[in-house]
Amino acid sequence: MIPFPSLADLPSQLRQPAVRDLAWALLSPPLLAHSPWPQRHPLKASSWSQQPDALADWLLSLDTDSHNLQQWLSQSSVRRLGLYYERLWQFALHAAPGIEVLAANLPIRLQGHTLGELDMLLRDEEGVHHLELAIKLYLGQPQCTGTELAHWLGPGSHDRLDIKLAHLGQHQLPLSARAEAQQRLTELDIQQPQAALWLGGYLFSPWLQPSYAAPADGNPVHLRGRWLHRTDWARFATDNQGRWQPLARHAWLASARIEGEHLWSHEQFNHWLAALPEDANAQLLVRLTEGPQRCWLEAERVFLVNDHWPAQPAH
Numbered sequence: 002m003i004p005f006p007s008l009a010d011l012p013s014q015l016r017q018p019a020v021r022d023l024a025w026a027l028l029s030p031p032l033l034a035h036s037p038w039p040q041r042h043p044l045k046a047s048s049w050s051q052q053p054d055a056l057a058d059w060l061l062s063l064d065t066d067s068h069n070l071q072q073w074l075s076q077s078s079v080r081r082l083g084l085y086y087e088r089l090w091q092f093a094l095h096a097a098p099g100i101e102v103l104a105a106n107l108p109i110r111l112q113g114h115t116l117g118e119l120d121m122l123l124r125d126e127e128g129v130h131h132l133e134l135a136i137k138l139y140l141g142q143p144q145c146t147g148t149e150l151a152h153w154l155g156p157g158s159h160d161r162l163d164i165k166l167a168h169l170g171q172h173q174l175p176l177s178a179r180a181e182a183q184q185r186l187t188e189l190d191i192q193q194p195q196a197a198l199w200l201g202g203y204l205f206s207p208w209l210q211p212s213y214a215a216p217a218d219g220n221p222v223h224l225r226g227r228w229l230h231r232t233d234w235a236r237f238a239t240d241n242q243g244r245w246q247p248l249a250r251h252a253w254l255a256s257a258r259i260e261g262e263h264l265w266s267h268e269q270f271n272h273w274l275a276a277l278p279e280d281a282n283a284q285l286l287v288r289l290t291e292g293p294q295r296c297w298l299e300a301e302r303v304f305l306v307n308d309h310w311p312a313q314p315a316h
Contacts, residue, residue, distance in 0.1 A: 002220050003030045004042050005053045011060060012255055013298060017067045019074060019089075024060050025255035026089045032137065032162075032200050035218040038170040041197035043090060043132055046125035047097040059096065082253060086136040086201070087120060100125050103191055109182045117176050122186075122194055131177040131194035133169055137162070137202040138253065140228045140283075140304055142311060147206060147214040156283035156304060158311040162216065169198050205304050208237060228304035231279070237303075243288040244297065245270050250285075257287045257302075261295035280307050 003009070005028050012024045031040060042050075049056040063070055073092045079085035091105050103122040108115050121132040139153035139162050146152065150163035174196040176182055186194070206213035208229040215223065229237050238245070246265045248257055265273075277284065284305045289297035 002034055003222055004028055004044070005050075005056065007053050008057055011057055013258070013292075015060065015064045016258070016296075017064050018252065018255070018258075019070050020060060020064045020067050021255040021258065022085070023063070023070065023089045023093060026086055026136075026201065027056070027060075027093055029201050029224060030220050030222050032139075032202050032204065032220060032223050033166075033216070033218050034220040036166065036170075036198065036200075038166075038174055039195070039197040040199060041130065041132065043094055043121065043123070043130075043134070043199060044097055044100070046127045047099045049097055055098075079251075082250060083136055085251065086254070087134050090121065090134050094121065094123060103129070104189060107185065109176055109179070109185060111181045116179070116181060117173060119177055119182070120173075122177075122189075122191060129191060129194045131174070131196045133173045133196070133198045135165070135169065135198070135200045135202075136254065137165060137200065138205065138285075138304075139202070140205045140306070140311075141207055141210075141213050143207050143210070148217050150216050150218070153204060153216065154311050156285075156306070166200075169200070174198060203302070205302075208233065208303070226302040226304065228283075228306060230306055230308045230310065231277075232308050234274070234305060241288065241301075243290065243300070245286050245288055247273065248285045248287055248302075253285055257289065257299035258292070259289055259297045261297065264289065264297050280309070283307075283310070 008028055012021055012028065015021045015024055027044065033040065044050055070092055074088055077088065079088050094100050094102050101124040103124055105121055107119040107122060109117055109119065119131050120134050123130050139155060141147045142152050142154055150166060151161060153162035177194050177196050203224045203226055204215060205226040205228040208227045244264060246259065285302060286305055287299045287302045290300045292298040
């Protein structure tokens with residue numbers, strides 16, 4: 002399950018980081034092939050689905066001039082990766098032919114208490130839709146097989162794939178059908194939205210367990226990487242030589258593209274690694290290979306976690 006397979010090579014042609022992230026949000030495969038709850042690509046009924054070249058032209062024009070996208074992103078906080086992902090989708094859906102955005106991040110309240118928010122409400126030729134959008138990066142727990150959703154933890158080990166899905170399916174998706182939501186939707190002249198989710202992201206398997214499996218309901222073409230403990234880095238680096246560089250959290254979406262002048266030397270990386278506290282949070286590293294026009298492109302990504310992971314030391 003890959004949205005827009007004919008555009009698979011497009012993101013590597015884009016130079017603007019925010020436009021690359023936008024393309025990644027629209028084009029990357031979902032984590033799951035099957036879910037107990039409906040999955041729906043937000044652009045399913047847009048004419049872009051039948052005319053991917055038009056979507057490519059739109060993204061390429063944004064890469065030439067990203068002012069509108071930058072202005073949109075600056076209008077609200079996108080410090081959290083999930084909020085950034087939602088804002089990228091909102092921008093695309095406002096521009097997509099055949100889609101009318103009815104509301105975004107609509108709070109549902111009961112007696113002054115917020116029950117939750119509806120991520121996206123939109124109308125297209127297939128009806129009215131309530132969509133929950135999520136971006137997640139999960140690491141497979143060591144000494145597990147990976148086949149169970151519960152085997153996959155967030156980098157901070159506070160989040161788990163089965164728990165996230167249960168929250169989406171049992172709380173967030175049914176929210177639009179609750180009486181409190183129906184009243185708010187009626188005020189906005191929105192009737193009977195169909196609820197569905199779209200979950201993008203990456204799964205990282207343990208470096209020392211090469212036969213680690215994907216979840217039973219996982220998408221066979223999901224995006225992937227590996228993870229390792231800090232103590233294993235020297236051995237890992239010997240077997241995986243190249244130009245390694247950490248990515249800031251806001252750059253975790255699209256495959257990295259580093260201009261030559263921003264490429265770290267081996268000495269820079271080693272200095273950074275030596276200064277990294279032993280109990281540091283998970284760090285996302287990319288191995289880069291030289292591409293066209295003096296840029297370096299991501300060849301693989303790994304999470305480097307502290308030696309206590311998945312347990313977290315007390316502070």
